[in-house]
Amino acid sequence: xxxSHVLSVANLSKHFGGIHALNGIDLQxxxxxxxxxxxxxxxxxxxxxNTITGFYRADSGQMDFMGHNLxxxxxxxxxxxxxxxxxxxxxxxxxxxxxxxxxVANKTYAAHPWSAFWGFGxxxxxxxxxxxxxxxxxxxxQADVSAQSLSYGEARRLEIARALAGYxxxxxxxxxxxxxxxxxxxxxxQDIQTARSQVKAMLLIEHDMGLIRSLSDRVxxxxxxxKIAEGSASSVLAHPEVKKAYLGEDE
Amino acid sequence: xxxxxxxxxxINILLAWSVYVSLLTGSLSFAQGAFMAVGCYASGYFTxxxxxxMLPATGLAALISALIAALVGYPALRLRGxxxxxxxxxxxxxxxxLLENMDFLGGIGGFGGMKGGDLPKAAAAVVLIGIxxxxxxxxxxxxxxDAVREDDRVAAALGINVTAIRLIGFSxxxxxxxxxxxxxxxxxxxxxxxxxxxxxxIYVVLYLVLGGVNNLYGAILGAAIMTLLPEYIRFLADWRxxxxxxxxxxxxxxxxDGLLSFRPRTALSKHGRALNAPGV
Numbered sequence: 001x002x003x004s005h006v007l008s009v010a011n012l013s014k015h016f017g018g019i020h021a022l023n024g025i026d027l028q029x030x031x032x033x034x035x036x037x038x039x040x041x042x043x044x045x046x047x048x049x050n051t052i053t054g055f056y057r058a059d060s061g062q063m064d065f066m067g068h069n070l071x072x073x074x075x076x077x078x079x080x081x082x083x084x085x086x087x088x089x090x091x092x093x094x095x096x097x098x099x100x101x102x103x104v105a106n107k108t109y110a111a112h113p114w115s116a117f118w119g120f121g122x123x124x125x126x127x128x129x130x131x132x133x134x135x136x137x138x139x140x141x142q143a144d145v146s147a148q149s150l151s152y153g154e155a156r157r158l159e160i161a162r163a164l165a166g167y168x169x170x171x172x173x174x175x176x177x178x179x180x181x182x183x184x185x186x187x188x189x190q191d192i193q194t195a196r197s198q199v200k201a202m203l204l205i206e207h208d209m210g211l212i213r214s215l216s217d218r219v220x221x222x223x224x225x226x227k228i229a230e231g232s233a234s235s236v237l238a239h240p241e242v243k244k245a246y247l248g249e250d251e
Numbered sequence: 252x253x254x255x256x257x258x259x260x261x262i263n264i265l266l267a268w269s270v271y272v273s274l275l276t277g278s279l280s281f282a283q284g285a286f287m288a289v290g291c292y293a294s295g296y297f298t299x300x301x302x303x304x305m306l307p308a309t310g311l312a313a314l315i316s317a318l319i320a321a322l323v324g325y326p327a328l329r330l331r332g333x334x335x336x337x338x339x340x341x342x343x344x345x346x347x348x349l350l351e352n353m354d355f356l357g358g359i360g361g362f363g364g365m366k367g368g369d370l371p372k373a374a375a376a377v378v379l380i381g382i383x384x385x386x387x388x389x390x391x392x393x394x395x396x397d398a399v400r401e402d403d404r405v406a407a408a409l410g411i412n413v414t415a416i417r418l419i420g421f422s423x424x425x426x427x428x429x430x431x432x433x434x435x436x437x438x439x440x441x442x443x444x445x446x447x448x449x450x451x452x453i454y455v456v457l458y459l460v461l462g463g464v465n466n467l468y469g470a471i472l473g474a475a476i477m478t479l480l481p482e483y484i485r486f487l488a489d490w491r492x493x494x495x496x497x498x499x500x501x502x503x504x505x506x507x508d509g510l511l512s513f514r515p516r517t518a519l520s521k522h523g524r525a526l527n528a529p530g531v
Binding site: 053054055074075076078079080084085087091093094095096100103104105106107109110111113116117118119123126162166 | 386387390391392394395397398401402404405406407408409410411412413415416419
């Protein structure tokens with residue numbers, strides 16, 4: 001397991017008042033892997049993603065992303081370095097079309113306002129590129145509809161397409177299957193496999209253990225802002241600390 | 252007479268657009284009166300005192316106004332909502348007091364000697380700036396602005412420098428207001444700091460709200476109605492602010508997006524179809 005890491009987090013802490021959302025967590029994401037992140041509600045999983053991506057400022061600890069220190073960087077710097085994410089509570093641009101949601105994530109437009117204003121020549125290319133990501137997530141037939149008219153499952157896939165459009169090296173998926181039915185989840189597994197080939201590594205937060213088992217190369221379990229277990233999916237799910245975290249002391 | 256009314260309609264369209272551009276990135280500005288004053292005084296100084304032709308004087312004045320907007324905006328645009336409104340209102344007061352105390356610009360007594368502002372020039376400015384805003388509305392930059400307005404943190408996570416985008420919108424608005432100020436000053440040929448009162452800044456925002464905030468044609472409609480209507484309904488002249496206020500209240504109750512409410516289509520779509528989503 002000494003493969004080169006894409007992201008290395010060491011002793012990372014974040015608290016809100018007296019609540020330790022992250023309590024000195026250590027975590028590595030290796031190149032080429034999908035790391036599953038599980039834990040009960042409030043364990044700090046989303047807080048970890050938010051801290052990595054700059055939505056929260058870490059109180060202490062180190063974060064290294066492919067040689068770049070992430071601590072203290074602003075949101076857009078971290079986005080441009082190559083970390084993409086989706087949101088547990090879907091955050092699409094509802095007043096835009098599906099295609100436009102993907103196009104604003106185009107690095108040329110996001111980073112260079114002037115070419116976004118004047119780059120007529122690049123527009124066809126940018127549209128084609130965005131359509132490619134929509135095809136990848138099976139949304140191309142919806143390109144021109146409003147993002148707010150998408151179904152739950154489609155909206156979650158659009159979030160993935162939007163994240164991929166920025167060519168991230170690391171993709172952080174926050175409960176991509178939440179609210180999906182069994183059929184949708186099955187299809188999502190295929191889509192995440194496809195997405196995987198586009199990025200260097202992926203972090204997958206999920207409560208659906210079937211999804212975690214079928215996708216994760218490695219699993220980390222969290223509780224109270226700490227890492228409580230790490231290893232293969234089956235070994236982590238069988239870990240006594242993990243069982244205790246999910247089921248309570250009496251188990 | 253009619254030329255006068257149309258001239259002021261043009262001025263007010265420009266001012267409403269200056270609010271619109273800033274609002275595109277989610278920043279509601281009540282400082283347009285201040286930027287208009289900067290444009291008016293700066294261009295007036297260049298033409299009347301230094302003898303520059305009107306066009307370069309306008310360009311320089313717009314640049315100065317945009318620079319002031321960038322300097323003030325860099326800290327102020329981190330504020331949102333009511334705090335940003337207060338900051339921009341504060342700027343309007345500051346500029347007025349500054350002008351009252353700058354003796355080389357006439358101070359409280361006023362500044363004069365500008366000439367050459369007329370309807371054709373105002374109309375040309377409206378057409379030119381309208382074309383630029385239309386180009387913006389069909390460009391991907393419009394959607395980058397939309398993204399910043401709709402969810403600035405998600406936009407930032409996609410790699411968009413939210414502060415820079417807001418500064419672009421705010422400064423562009425300041426430059427447009429400066430052009431309006433130039434036209435106003437060179438039409439009136441004598442201005443005083445009190446011409447750029449805070450009520451002007453508020454009126455300008457209301458023109459836009461009345462016409463519709465989410466497309467560039469709303470500003471034209473709002474400014475035209477609010478400039479022309481009082482001129483032709485003379486008996487309402489004394490009641491203008493009251494009628495205006497009541498109209499805005501009624502409008503906000505029944506058409507919160509303004510009279511003209513539709514979303515401009517961008518040329519982003521491969522198929523070129525416009526979006527017709529409910530509630531947009």
